[in-house]
Each structure stands twice: as structure tokens, then as C-alpha cells.
Amino acid sequence: MSEREGLKANSGQFTLQDVPFRILGGSIHYFRVPRAYWRDRLLKMRACGINTVSTYVPWNLHEPERGLFLFKGQLDIESYINLASELGLWVILRPGPYICAEWDLGGLPSWLLRDKDMRLRTTYSGFTNAVETYFDKLIPKVAQLQFSRGGPIIAFQVENEYGSYSKDKHYMTFIKEALLSRGISELLLTSDNREGLKCGGVEGALRTINLQKLSYGTMQYLANMQPEQPLLVMEYWSGWFDVWGEPHHVFQAKEMVNVVRELLEHGASINLYMFHGGTSFGFMSGAVDFGTYKPQISSYDYDAPLSECGDYTAKYHLLRNLLKIYQKEKLPEPPLPQSRKAYETVPVSHHIPLWESLQFTETPFKSLDPINMESLPVHKGNGQSYGYTLYETTITTGGTLNSRNNIRDRALVFVNMQFVGVLDYRSQELTLPERKVEQTLSLLVENLGRVNYGDALDYQRKGLVGDIALNHIPVKGFTVYSLDMTPSFLDRLKTGKWKTVSEIPTCPGFFQGNLTVHGHARDTFVKLLQGWNKGVVFVNGHLLGRYWFIGPQHVLYLPAPFLKSGNNQVTVFEEQIAGGQIQFTTSPEYGRTLNVSSHPFCNLI
Template sequence: MVVLRIRNAHKRKYAFICFSIVAFIMYRYLGMPAGGRRMSRKVGLSANSSQFTLEGEPFRILGGSIHYFRVHRAYWRDRLTKMKACGINTLTTYVPWSLHQPERGVFNFHTQLDLEAYINLAADMGLWVIVRPGPYVSSELDLGGLPSWLLRDVNMRLRTTYPGFTQAVNTFFDKLIPKLVPLQFKKGGPIIAVQVENEYGSFAKDDSYMLFIKEALQSRGISELLLTSDIHNTLKSGGVDGAVRTVKLQKLNQRDIRDLNAFQPNGPNMVMDFWTGWYDVWGDLHHVLPPEDTVSTVREILRRGMSINLYMFHGGSSFGFISGALSDPSYKALVPSYDYDAPLSEAGEYTPKYHLLRDLFSRYSGGESFPDMPALHYREAYEPAIMYQHLSLWEALSFTEGPFKSPTPVSMENLPVNNGNGQSYGYTLYETTITSGGFLKSEDNVRDRALVFLDRNYIGLFKRQHVELAVPDGKGRRTLSLLVENCGRVHQGRDLDKQHKGIVGDILLNNIPLRDFTIYSLDMTPSFIDSLYQAQWKTLPQNPSFPGFFMGRLFAYGYPCDTFLKLPGWEKGVVFINGLNLGRYWSIGPQQALYLPGPFLNSGINQVIVFEEQEGDYKVQFEDTPDLGMAAEIQ
């Protein structure tokens, strides 16, 4: 960039006029903010004709979804730059309530969750923004992005005008919406539209609910265009007066367009979620959508003059325990990778879809040339981290919050932990005393999976398909332990209110309910993992006990690079890098490697802790290529 010193008033005036003309052209004709410049505008995105207009001029939304909470903050600019270079003009993002308000009265909009910084970055890069603040977002998040502490209310009815829910929504919106209001288009910001809730048509338990959410947004100062988004056959029950209906789909057919036109015959059509791929669940295959199928559908959508948002443009990763689950037809938990077979891979790599879409969008750019594609980040296959220390689960219990005594089992959400907000994620250990053997029955009250121990020796597994277990006979009083994992609350469906985890009812021994439990909360938070450094770790023995924590070191000399963490020979557990929860691993796949962004690492020594449930190989490998498992085309 060349900077000239303007030495006299005439030249300064001339320069100001030139800059004003350039800025006007940028936002009027190229459909883009002028470098994040804040200027008041009178007319925002409008849907009063067969196509959208922005400031009175025709405008087609070429959108892409990238979630700030699924991308390390250090990589926000890289991912958005690659989006801009593909020809996208609008960024869309969900806002996960569960992450921004982990406890009642506790809000987090900092560092990784700094939504305002993310939106401002998009503006600086010349992208418009559509915000999707929920409160329910789905997005394959645990409980669809709703905070689990809502379930402490025994009468809770999520996504309705039940007072306990609306009061909580109002409290959250009181914090969230004022952050968005000054970033709206008419106030000089990049936000051109806001979505009202998400996919309410497939839930639709309360006719008053969508109006409540709409008014909750507008009464707090949201004045830009409102949208709703549903699949075609639920458009009627998911809409609300005053909001433009949009559709979600993966294959385009006449029925989708007909249903949309029936509700707004004179309005613009938009595919708010064109699914570029799909998510993966444990025990299944990695889902892919062929690039040719993707691009042919996008081409047809554009040919029809419609606007589009690619969901996802870049999926990223569901770090930690935030992944959701499916319940229909049977319970299946999601993997940590949110690669989604998107145009940009989980690690920000260009894919064939990216190149084909870039070529397609270039034909709709009005002659505008796209920015150059940024160079890719270097990836490293580091030397394996050899596990050299061990801490059994039982030795780690003294670092948990508790224990708590209860005559009957208590669900995770109702435990008296985290300032009375219950436990959101992780594991819970339930222990009681028994005096005989026999048959143990869970009656589907274990959510979702439990390792069972007798005097802390493993005797079997409870999961949803296996609800009965033999307990060996023995003399005297013995300790029965159940280590229960929340594998993920479902992210969609009509049973959101019933997503309590842990032990949610009676466990029977010889048809008699077990009583008098001692309960430990193992939510595996960063503070808990950090506290383990004070424990008396032992040199890794020949035959370590399971479950247990295993510690090793990764050496990353120089500037740390992206890598992929693999655990061949390990069975199931969680990996922590420098105290941060990278996510679950499970030998059943499909995902075989966890993406580890370079910014997670320090130059030099990095602590690697693995919590393994049943079997370990005692070293962790690092490779420079992803492994999401055997692929299968989406049908």
C-alpha cells in the first residue's frame, strides 16, 4: 500500500471526494461494506419485490456459514479471507446460547466467543452478515445450543412461551441483542438480516412462540430484515408475519419452490441452508456429497434468480463436549469433527467443491475480480507423545466437586454443582453399597453409557441396547460403581425437554431399586484438568488400571503447526492439550484423527492428557493428514 502525504487543502478535498466515490461504489454496486466504514444508511435489505434489494439496488445474497465457536480465533481471518476469495458476499453464523451463558447470571462474550469482534472482522473484510441468534439453533450442538441448566426446572417446556423459558430467553437477549444493534446495516454496520429462531416448523408446539421471539428481537432494537428458515413441508408452521420465509434443502425440486412461492408469491426466494454435505455419527460412515452434485444444484438455484447460503462453507470442529446427537430411529452421538464435507475442509484446506464454486460464482460477479486465494497453513507430523505417567480415575476423585450423598440417583443437570446450575457435560460417577450378586437392570435409565465396576473392578457395560448385567456373588458389603457418560443431548426433535443425562431413574438389583448413592461430578472442565497437575501421578506401570488419565508430552519446536492426533490401540475417551478439551475419540469411528490447530500448541513442550475408559496403547501419534474414516455418499 502506498501512502501519500496530502500537503494542501485542495489536494485533501480532492482525495476526500475520490475516497467517497470509491466507498459509494463499493457498497452500492459491489454489494460489500467499504472496509468496515460506519455510515448511517436509510434503507437496508428489503424483500418487497421478486428479488432482494440493498439500499434500493438489486442484491443477491451469496452466503456461506462459518461458526466462530468452531474455528480457533487465530484462524478467523484466514477462513473469512478464503470465503471472500470464493466469491461469497455474506457471512452467516449461529449464536450458541449454551456457550455464551454456561450458568444463570454468567455470560461469556470474550476471546473465542467474542461475537462483536467476529462481525467487525467480517465487515473489515467486505462481507455482509446474517446473524442467527436462536435462542434454539440446532447446528448439531448438544441440546441444539440451549443451556442444560434450563432442564433443572421440572416443568420446563423448551421452545414455548412457558414462563420459565421466556424469562431465561429475555435475560439472554438482554445481554446479546445490545451487542448486535449498533452493528446493523442502517447504523453503518454489516448485519443485513437476522433470523427468527430456527426450524420451528418441525417443532411447532406453541402458536405464540415465534411472535414472542420476533418481538423480543425488535423490542431490543433489531430493525433489519427478519427471516425464518424451515424445510419445505414445515414452512407454514415455522413462519411468522413480518419475516421472510426461506427454505433448507440439499436437492432442488419443484415442490420446494412451489411451497415457498405459495407463502410469498411476490417475494424473493432464498435457500437459507443449502447443505453442502452432512454431519457424522459414531459407528457410521463419513458422509460426503460429490462436488458435481453440489455445484449442479447451486448452479440451478442461481439460474432461477434465487439467493443462497452454503451450510456449511467451512464447518470447523465441535471441540470439547458440545456435539449433539440423534434420537430417531435410535440414539447416535455425533463425532467432534464438523468437517461437513464443506468447500473448505475442517483444517481450512481447499477442496474440489471450493474450486468449482469459485468458478461458478465468478460468472455472477458482474465483472468484479475475486481476491487471490490465500496460501495454506503448513501441517506437521510431530513425533509421537509417549505416555509416561498415569493417574487412575479413583485417585482423581479427590479433585472433583463433591462428593454428594443422595438416597436416589440424581441426574447430571440436577446435581448441586457449578453454583447450582448442575453439570452440563462429561461423566458422572455413582457409587452405592450392595450385599449380594444377581441381575442389575438399568431400565433405560442410564443416559447414555455406563461402565460398571464392583469394588472398582470392571464387570460390564450399560448402554441403551444393553440394559441388563450379571453381578457376581460375593460376601459382605461391596461397592458398586457406575461411571456414566453424557455422549451428547439430541440437537433436534420434539423431545428436547427429556434430555436429562446421568442416571435418570431407578437402577434395579434383583428387581429392588438401589439406594444411598455417593455421586461425583466429572465434567472435565479446564480447571479440573489443571487441578490434576497437583495429583500424585505415578510412573506408567506395566498394567495400568482403567479408567485412567495418561500424561505425555508433545514437542513442537519453532512456530507450532496444525496437526492431526491419532490414537491407534486406544478404545474410547477424551484428549486434552495443554488443559484444553480437544474432543472425544472412539475406536468404532468413523473419525480416526482429531484436528489439532497449531494455535492450541506452545513452542516447545506441550502437555497431552488422555482420559481412557478401557484400553490404551500408551502413545499418541501426530500426522499431517486428516482421517475422517471410510466415506459414503449421502443418499
């Protein structure tokens, strides 16, 4: 039997098996959707008229520690691709190694930063050797699922938006050869915004463009770069992401669909980024820094056609009405929406102060000078990646404490376990109380998310990244505790001496309550308002993400697969206020909104 003819770009339109083919694509990231919901989300995608799903591959989840590779359960990428095929979808794979995606460090593992000379996304040997090892594990798993071997993968993206970075003229060739040498034979793509098109390409790969609005001449510019080749908008931004302390971004449904209509009428192929955003569970949300550091929220709703919890939106229905025109067969009926439940309010029953939880961390580390979290001797030498790090030292005076901008990203400051203030990327000076006796100075430093886009990638070490000064004198002699809140830490914490709520709670601290589910669990949202300020929420060991009173996100999505019939343990780590009740609601709450059409930031990327 002759080899099947895969996706080709040798004329003004794509062909698949030598038949004209238009990519009507959408992005759903398997790592942002509970595995139990993969089928539901992909069925909803297919019913909308989408024929191709695209997904990134997050290196930092698949190799969380150097040499430890995870490809099972939630990270079973082969099962996700096979499921897409079963449901009638083609696949475009975007394996990185860098993916951006509003994901911590753009998907690159933080242990790379243990190398003080590291130059990410270049041909620096410390980076390329790590990529080669990772690709040795990843690429054989997906190569067998290529179209030419009977699978659904019709194209691979070479890296991601390199034209906006472009620090090494040999790098894209290295990534391309890394794919080809491991058996990748399908169509190769690159993906950039207009400004990056010229520098982001590589010979042998089709250039594609990322955009939201059609500015004059954009598509013609791409066409002129590649005469007689098809046009593909690899990322048509259906909405936008959110950062803490700013409004929730929306992109009007009619405006979105009008642009999609115009692109299709002019013969272009398209991939909606995102079709369904999902959630950046855990500590995985990233940050942006174009002069000001801005951490991103845990929700990745993105104002996409399918909402964070999989609901149909106005965009979905308008898009389906448009895309059905381009179908040869009648579209399947969309699956019924999933039900949700506002569970009864859960009172906090027990708590344990941060200071008493330290015994359950890994052995504390002594250091004369400040040390960043990635360099801590924990996790078999891979350092700390996420969460909080506590730095303690002894001082003999009060006065002015200055961070020298060496705190990444936010520190709660305590003297003798009494809260005295916050130091972060905005506030870098604090007055400590004057006492001429030995006192314990503690800084609980939180990694709020590493930058996922731009030139700052190499400078994303977290914790204390340099000296802090008290009255202009560098502070020395630290005891450092790693509080990355891994499942093993939470298991150890369960054995601690939890206090009942009748005792006065101490913050920071862990607060616990039990949610009782009768019968089958249903989706819900956790709502922490009165009595809560900032922290993270775990349910049955699953880290849902961050909450913060500054918004815009005011609830955390809790999918039914994270729950069970009977008792469910809800654990809240609260930084500053002594805990209230844990409420549940059926509706997401993203605060006040801002139309991205009037927001210039979305045009920077």
C-alpha cells in the first residue's frame, strides 16, 4: 500500500490526500482540561464545525525534574491525540520546546535556570542538550501518530513565535532538524505575529500568522512572503488573557465572527486560539513584563467560544452558524450542557499556622547569602519550581528594610512572626519596628508566575535573587524553607496538630473544611470573599489555583472529576486574614470587563 499523501502547501490552497482542504481549527490544551472532560470538549468542538484541533505540549509538566518523564494520566498525550482522531478531528501539534501559552516560563522547566549561564531558546549547549533529551522521549510517542502512519497529526509547528525573540540565527534550524531527525515527516509550520514573520521563519516550514483584528495589508504581507502558498492564521485570538488587578478582557462575539467570516471569504485557513481555554491549575499561570511585571490569573477562560467550564457562549453559536456553510455534511448536534451545583457553604473546622507547618517541609537550608528558589538543594537537586519560600534570619535593630528589587515576586514580611508589611515588584521599602534585641526577620516570598513571553525569559529566577538591606547593610545568614506545596507535603501536613476553630487562627496558615457530596458530583466554583484575602485552594489534593481579592477572578473552577461522593477535603492556604467560610456557586465571576478592541496591549504580542 502506498504512503498516504498528507497535508501539502504547494499551491494557493492546502491539499490532504491530494484533495483541496481548508483548516478550520481550534486550540484546546489537554493539560488545561481534566482528562475526564477531554471527550466532552472535543465533541463540542466537532459540533461547531471545527475539523482540526491544535495543542501545545508543556515541557515543564512532562519533565518536572531533569530525567523524570511523565506521560500518563492527565499527561497522556497519545490518548488525547487518538481521542481527537476517534471523534473525527485532525491534529496540529505544537511541541515547542517553548510554547508561551500564558504558562509558567512559556512551558520551559525551571530547573534549566539552575545553570547561571543559561540562555533559553538559543543554541547554547546547556539548553540544546536538555531539548535533545526531552525530544528523545516526546517525539517518538507522537511520530507514530502522524498522518503518514495512519494517525491524525497533519502538521507540526517548529517552536513558537520565535520572530519576536530571535536571539540566535541558528536556533530554528536546530529545532527543525531535531524534529526531522526523529522521524517527523508531516508539514512543518512556524507561527508569528506580523512583526515577527520575517525573523521567525525557517527554510522548509510554512509561515503562518497570529492576529485578532485585520489591519490593512496584513494578509497580503504574508501572501507576498510566500507566493503560491496557502494562508493560515495559526492563532486567531478569540479573546484575551487576564492579569491580577486589571479588568477581565472580552472580545465582542459579533466582532470576532465578522473577522473569521472575512478571512474565510478570502480563502484563508484559520485556527481559533482559544476555542476552549480551560484552567491553569496549580501554580502554572505565567506573567508578562513589558516594563511592568503582571502575573496572570488561574482561569484561562480567554473569552473563548467554550467557557472555562465548557459552557456554550454567544461566540460558539455564531461561529457554528458560520462554519456549517463550509461543511459538506450536516454538523452533529452539540452535546447537552453539563449541570452544576452550588454546594452548601463549608465552615472551616481546623487550622494550622504556617510556622507549625515548617516541620513538614524538606530539611531547611542554611545560607549566608540569599539564594533563589531554583538553586535550593531540594527535589533531588532540581531546586524549587513553584509556590512559596520562607527566608528567616536574625536582626538586632529595626529601621528601613529595602528589597533592592531582589524579591521575586511578593514577600510578606514578619518580625517575630508578627506581620509588618509587603514587599513586591511595586513596593520595595518597609520600616521595621525599633527594638535593640535579637528578633527573627521572616520573609515569605511567593513566585507569582514566571514571564512566558518576551526578552525577560532568562531572568525568571524566583525567591530572593540578590541582597536585601537593613539600614543600607546587606542582610546575611538565612535559614530557608521550601514551601512548594506538593502532594507529598500536603500528605505530611495531614499528620500535624491541627487546631479547632475555637482557637484564634494565625495567618499565614492552612485552613480545612469538609464538603459533603451526596450522589454523583457536579461541577461547581469555589468562592472565597468575606474573611479571605489571598492564597491558594486545594480540594482532595488538587490545587485549583490562586485567589486574590484584587480580582478580576473571584471564583475558582472546581470540576466534578476532582470530587467524590461523600466527604471531600477542602484546604485553603491563606496569607493574611484569619479565614472565613468556603462558599460555592454555579457561575464564574470575572469582575468588571474591558473590550480588547479598545485595549492596545493585545496588539503587542
